[in-house]
Amino acid sequence: MRTKLFRLSFVLIFVHLFSFGQSGDMARINGARYIPLYGRDSTVVEVKDFDLDKYPVTNEQYMDFVKKFPEWQKSNAKKIFADGMYLRNWKNNFELNDDAKSNSPVTYVSWFAAKAYCDCMGKRLPTMDEWEYAAMSDETSKDARIKKSYNEKILSWYEAPRSNENQIGQNPKNYWGVSDLHGLVWEWTSDFNSVMLSGESRKDKDGDNNLFCGSASLGATDLMNYAAFMRYAFRGSIKANYAIKNLGFRCAKDIETP
Amino acid sequence: MKSKLKFTVLIATVFLFSCFQEKKEKYTATEDIPVSLEMIAELTAPPHVPKPVGKRKAKKLIVKMEILEAEGEISNGVRYVFWTFGGSVPGSFIRARVGDEIEFHLQNHPDNKLPHNIDLHAVNGPGGGAESSFVAPGHEKVFSFKVLAPGLYVYHCATAPVGMHIANGMYGLILIEPEGGLPPVDKEYYVMQGDFYTAGPNGERGLQPFDMQKAVDERADYVVFNGKVGALTGDGALTAKVGETVRLFVGNGGPGLVSSFHVIGEIFDRVTVEGGSLVNENVQTTLIPAGGAAMIEFKVDVPGSYVLVDHSIFRAFNKGALGLLNVTGEENEKIYSGELMDNIYLPEGPGIQRMPTTSEIKESDIPAKSFEEQMKFGKQIYGQTCIACHQAEGQGIPSAFPPLAKSDYLNADVDRAIEAVLFGLSGEITVNGEKYNSIMTAQMISQEEVANVMTYVYNSWGNNKTVVTPEMVKKVKEKKK
Secondary structure, X not given: OHHHHHHHHHHHHHHHHHHOOOOOOEEEEOOEEEOOOOOOOOOOEEEOOEEEEOOOOEHHHHHHHHHHOHHHOOOOXXXXXXXXXXXXXXXXXXXXOOOOOOXXXXXOOOHHHHHHHHHHOOOEOOOHHHHHHHHOOOOOOOOOOOOHHHHXXXXXXXXXXXXXXXXXXXXXXXXXXXXXOOOOOEEOOOOOOOXXXXXXXXXXXXXXXXXXXXXXHOOOOHHHHHHHHHHHHHHHHOOOOOOOOOEEOOOEEEOOOO | OHHHHHHHHHHHHHHHHHHHHHHHOOOXXXXXXXXXOEEEOOOEOOOOOOOOOOXXXXXXXXXXXXXXXEEEEEEOOEEEEEEEEOOEOOOOEEEEEOOOEEEEEEEEOXXXXXXXXXXXXXXXXXXXXXXXXXXXXXXXXEEEEEOOOOEEEXXXXXXXXXXXXXXXXXXXXXXXXOOOOOOOOOEEEEEEEEEEOEOOOOOOOEEOOEOHHHHHHOOOOEEEEOOOOOOOOHHHOEEEEOOOEEEEEEEEEEOOOOEEEEEEOOOEEEEEHHHOOOEEEEEOEEEEOOOEEEEEEEEOOOOEEEEEEEOOOHHHHHOOOEEEEEEEXXXXXXXOOOOOOOEOOOOOOOOOOEOOOHHHOOOOOOOXXXXXXXXXXXXXXXXXXXXXXXXXXXXXXXXXEOOOOOOHHHHHOHHHHHHHHHHOEEEEEEEOOEXXXXXXXXXXXXXXXXXXXXXXXXXXXXXOOOOOOHHHHHHHHHHHO
């Protein structure tokens, strides 16, 4: 009897684990084929099932990380991996500035730092295709990109000052149960620079990279293009050692196949 | 005698030699002009411009331009997030000369959300510098270019989405002076037009987000000079004295609209067409394309207020494209007489009667002490002055005289209504969906009486119950002066 109970609870735990992803703070994203606004070759890309952090990594979580990994502490990080702006809103290795909140997303982190953090958690950075896929949903639908409200919300964030000082979880969860993909900070992706905007956006139009054709074939509205272009433009302007005020990250994870 | 001749020959040789030397210093191509020394460029916010280059030699000119994304006011009570070069719309004015080598530092403030870059129309090279200046927040990019051609050029941001970056105010002017500089003038000003697209209609208060759809459709809510409705009026008005020559550096950032730039009451003596080397004379209105500029010079002869407008005139009076140049000094009645007489014209009448002008109107001896009195006095004036056209119940006469009862035109803007009573109103207006195109004359009644009659009108027949005070009338009257 006792063993039966034990077994039952084991099964329950297993079911619990399975239905909520790897842990409570990640959400399961069911993959599919979709056309990103513009991707590497502007065609359909396939995203496999994966888990994604529900929230961006916070100052508090990052603090725990640097306590365990001193090489990523503010005073120790190597310049080639994180530029002079690294953790600029932290007073020192273990204290935030007075106006920074522990529950705000960590920003002023480089790609190298973000990658190291995810590696240490047994996770990884999401790919740009994964990130864009998860981020194209709103509260009710997987692909909200053609909705006016969805795009307006994104564009309005571009104009909101000091939003990096907001705390996580204040934006509604999207279809997958993920928050803050829009409306809080930009986020690193593992291959952020795989679509290169030269910075001369007009020239990008007629290059052989066909960056704009993908979106054209979608019959996308201008509004929709604009919200995404700004994301791609931003990614195109950064390098892996940049630490920027409005740029944070979250981690993803492959689904372990039994 | 012989020695004297020798001396003359010597002098002549020296002159010849010096002439020859002079010639040697003229370069066939501006790219060959050598630079000596470094200099930090003076940058100015509109409407000011840096000091003229004068006769200075070509230099290595260091320009440090900071990009700031910041909230500001586009009209009274209407907030907008501007993206700026140097903290102002339009961006800082850059002044250089042909042959200068400009080392451009583009700095993107760390608080900014977006990457930016700069395309200077004065650059010969791909993207006008856009490619080499693409800069992430918290970073600085440096690039360099040789200034080859004189003229007045626009610069702007060219980061995707280009239209949005320009629509948010990312444009300005760079002036390249010829060798020896532009001819000196008495006053120089920097004026740049831009169109803005907000989610709310013109005048809707609060922070207004950018409206992409309106921008795509080129339906501007605001068309302004120097980034704000009224930037060049009141304390911001440009000034000059009678007899001075004024040079305006006028640009148009767009993104959508072309400007028909005109100064009411002036003829432009000289216009460098499109900012290039072609000079046109005696111009009334000059076209300034989006992404283009012109240098405009004129001598002011008569004191008074000269109104800068986009002569696509609804933009001026309804969307903000209006500025002032206030000229002070001696009247010159030979050139302009001013108003000589205001006579009542009665074709069938016997004689000509003189009417008092507004300055002669005496204020009432018995000012209204309360709202009730205002209504009482107002009704009286209405009965004497307004009733003939606007009718007893303010209903007007269809297609001739617009209604005052439940009038959207009236209720929308009290200052506009005061102005109509004080100074008259003509041209096409739309009231409650109907178009009217007739003339209302200026009403010869005192400020107090204007306040009373308008209070009466606003508090009758379903209007919005505005109370008009003599102070409000005074304000409108003075503003117009």
